[in-house]
Amino acid sequence: xxAPMKYRKIQAERIFTGYGMAPSGTVLITTEDGTVVDLLPExxxxxxxxxxPGLLSPGFINAHCHLELSHLEGLVPAGTGLVDFLLQVVxxxxxxxxxxxxxxxxxxxxxxxxxxxxxxDICNTxxxxxxxxxxxxxxxxxxxxxxFRDETAAERVxxxxxVRDSFRILDDPGYRGDRLPRASLVPHAPYSISPRSxxxxxxxxxxxxxxxxxxxxxxxxxxxxxxxGDFRRLFGFFGNDAPPNxxxxxxxxxxxxxxxxxxxxxxxxxxxxxxxEDLQHAAVMxxxxxxxxxxxxxxxxxxxxxxxxxxxxxxxxxxAQIVLGTDSLSSNYQLSIAEEIKTLRAHFPExxxxxLLGWATLGGARALKRDDLLGSFEKGKRPGxxxxxxxxRPARII
Numbered sequence: 001x002x003a004p005m006k007y008r009k010i011q012a013e014r015i016f017t018g019y020g021m022a023p024s025g026t027v028l029i030t031t032e033d034g035t036v037v038d039l040l041p042e043x044x045x046x047x048x049x050x051x052x053p054g055l056l057s058p059g060f061i062n063a064h065c066h067l068e069l070s071h072l073e074g075l076v077p078a079g080t081g082l083v084d085f086l087l088q089v090v091x092x093x094x095x096x097x098x099x100x101x102x103x104x105x106x107x108x109x110x111x112x113x114x115x116x117x118x119x120x121d122i123c124n125t126x127x128x129x130x131x132x133x134x135x136x137x138x139x140x141x142x143x144x145x146x147x148f149r150d151e152t153a154a155e156r157v158x159x160x161x162x163v164r165d166s167f168r169i170l171d172d173p174g175y176r177g178d179r180l181p182r183a184s185l186v187p188h189a190p191y192s193i194s195p196r197s198x199x200x201x202x203x204x205x206x207x208x209x210x211x212x213x214x215x216x217x218x219x220x221x222x223x224x225x226x227x228x229g230d231f232r233r234l235f236g237f238f239g240n241d242a243p244p245n246x247x248x249x250x251x252x253x254x255x256x257x258x259x260x261x262x263x264x265x266x267x268x269x270x271x272x273x274x275x276x277e278d279l280q281h282a283a284v285m286x287x288x289x290x291x292x293x294x295x296x297x298x299x300x301x302x303x304x305x306x307x308x309x310x311x312x313x314x315x316x317x318x319x320a321q322i323v324l325g326t327d328s329l330s331s332n333y334q335l336s337i338a339e340e341i342k343t344l345r346a347h348f349p350e351x352x353x354x355x356l357l358g359w360a361t362l363g364g365a366r367a368l369k370r371d372d373l374l375g376s377f378e379k380g381k382r383p384g385x386x387x388x389x390x391x392x393r394p395a396r397i398i
Contacts, residue, residue: 018376059117059384061364064325071103072330115386147197190252206262301327
């Protein structure tokens with residue numbers, strides 16, 4: 001005889017459902033493994049309700065992270081600007097004498113404890129693969145291509161394709177009916193990808209979820225408009241005299257979006273210097289190319305590197321789909337979506353908490369195509385349950 005199903009009945013001062021705040025007195029009913037059964041009024045929920053102070057939320061989605069850089073925590077100075085930051089990361093990532101696997105494992109555990117249930121993670125190597133095999137977090141692996149020259153584009157893309165294929169061992173073919181892969185080839189940024197490399201990435205990622213660092217510093221647009229600027233120091237470090245891109249006279253975003261014609265879902269990350277005109281232009285291009293664009297904000301990393309924040313008001317006014325990320329421990333003091341929310345609240349107090357929570361939950365789940373199970377308290381989903389106290393400190397309940 002089957003044992004009777006056991007349920008948890010959880011109540012807090014407020015419950016954010018993924019869409020908005022539930023009516024006062026609502027009780028969340030789940031199975032022991034966290035599968036949502038119902039949201040009921042207190043009068044209909046029965047006895048044995050767990051009572052918590054604070055706010056309940058579905059688990060958080062960290063849409064942009066570099067887990068493999070966790071060993072660089074505290075080793076890259078803040079406030080250097082992007083080019084010097086990148087040079088420091090490149091020089092230190094393979095020379096620092098620390099246990100890389102231990103740092104990755106600790107960062108994975110810290111994210112889980114901070115209520116993060118899924119991550120869009122940038123991978124240049126397979127360093128994170130073993131930890132991810134055992135992790136409770138749902139990983140979407142963005143295998144990031146750096147390819148500065150057309151003549152070596154095929155070779156570079158082939159190398160990263162092998163890395164991508166290593167991560168596809170983590171895919172669960174039964175997770176979605178369309179067997180959407182959880183590892184894809186993605187461009188690093190407009191300033192590090194040649195035209196032929198963009199074409200090859202587009203061909204390899206049709207219909208997939210991809211990401212790209214976007215307009216993190218004014219020098220990126222300057223590179224496309226004039227061919228000059230601070231990024232030439234970075235190219236020189238890699239032994240390249242010329243930029244990888246043609247001069248277009250336009251912003252980097254306008255220049256590179258036309259490469260993507262495969263119906264991808266694209267996360268544009270950082271967007272620190274993206275203008276309202278670029279946002280409007282990108283919306284038209286995305287519609288015409290069947291691109292599904294999401295804008296990922298990592299405010300603590302933006303403050304760490306460039307001491308500036310993205311144009312959140314313009315993103316809201318243009319109806320952009322917004323999600324949140326943490327970037328890496330080389331550019332952040334912690335990997336916590338709750339801390340990103342707190343920073344946005346401090347700088348943009350007019351934005352409602354439930355809007356920010358929506359970006360952190362259902363918005364991120366939709367961007368990573370995981371909203372069939374994650375992102376909201378809906379029957380049959382298993383989104384995780386996070387408790388936030390009055391200071392927005394997170395604790396994982398389920």
